[in-house]
Amino acid sequence: MTAVFTPSLFDVDPEESDVGSGGAAEVSWTGAHRTQLDERSWADVVPGWLPRSDGWFSELVGTVAWNQRRRRMFTQVIVEPRLTCGWGLAEAPSPSEHLAAELVARYRVPFDRVSANFYRDGADSVAWHGDRVRFVHPAPVVAIVSLGAPRRFGLRPLAGGGTRWLTLCGGDLLVMGGRCQHEWQHTVPKEPGAGPRISVTFRHGDPGPVAARSERARDVPEWALR
Ligand SMILES: O=C(O)CCC(=O)C(=O)O
Numbered sequence: 001m002t003a004v005f006t007p008s009l010f011d012v013d014p015e016e017s018d019v020g021s022g023g024a025a026e027v028s029w030t031g032a033h034r035t036q037l038d039e040r041s042w043a044d045v046v047p048g049w050l051p052r053s054d055g056w057f058s059e060l061v062g063t064v065a066w067n068q069r070r071r072r073m074f075t076q077v078i079v080e081p082r083l084t085c086g087w088g089l090a091e092a093p094s095p096s097e098h099l100a101a102e103l104v105a106r107y108r109v110p111f112d113r114v115s116a117n118f119y120r121d122g123a124d125s126v127a128w129h130g131d132r133v134r135f136v137h138p139a140p141v142v143a144i145v146s147l148g149a150p151r152r153f154g155l156r157p158l159a160g161g162g163t164r165w166l167t168l169c170g171g172d173l174l175v176m177g178g179r180c181q182h183e184w185q186h187t188v189p190k191e192p193g194a195g196p197r198i199s200v201t202f203r204h205g206d207p208g209p210v211a212a213r214s215e216r217a218r219d220v221p222e223w224a225l226r
């Protein structure tokens with residue numbers, strides 16, 4: 001089965017100031033929609049969660065100390081096809097703390113880590129993966145705010161089955177929960193012609209580099225799947 005969701009941008013009043021340039025960063029949960037991926041995993045999409053987000057996008061492009069990560073694969077060194085930066089919540093660029101507070105109030109998990117990913121054009125991407133936070137949490141909630149150009153986002157079950165595709169536009173929020181990081185994978189594929197995009201991700205219980213591996217944890221508490 002293949003499902004396509006295309007969140008639309010809300011109308012923007014050009015008189016109102018942008019987030020990131022002194023704007024109020026009010027979020028809107030109107031239009032929030034949960035997709036139950038299976039009985040243990042879910043994904044919420046909130047189109048237009050962060051209105052007037054273009055100012056924050058431009059600010060982040062220009063001010064973040066972007067890193068180019070490299071990964072060693074056997075004898076090869078792979079240059080990650082995107083730029084990244086990560087912070088503890090207190091150090092993350094404004095209005096991250098305010099946005100995290102909104103997410104904590106809604107999802108009741110202690111978001112404390114923020115990362116930004118800069119996809120400079122359609123040649124940048126992230127391959128199919130589950131987030132490393134799964135190594136330390138049986139049911140982590142991962143929230144992603146999309147800024148800038150629209151990009152496709154895929155979700156596929158590890159057990160096999162159809163890929164779900166959605167399109168994330170500037171200001172849209174995607175939240176993955178339940179067993180999504182363990183039993184599903186996600187990707188932002190290359191997309192020729194796509195414009196620049198930043199995703200700002202909020203996580204809790206980030207494992208760090210020396211995390212104890214608990215991926216095989218089978219005892220997922222009932223509360224964690226809601
Ligand atoms: O850019 C996105 O929307 C996804 C980023 C992501 O999956 C990750 O950094 O783990």
Ligand SMILES: [Fe+2]
Binds near residue numbers: 129130131186
């Ligand atoms: Fe991810």
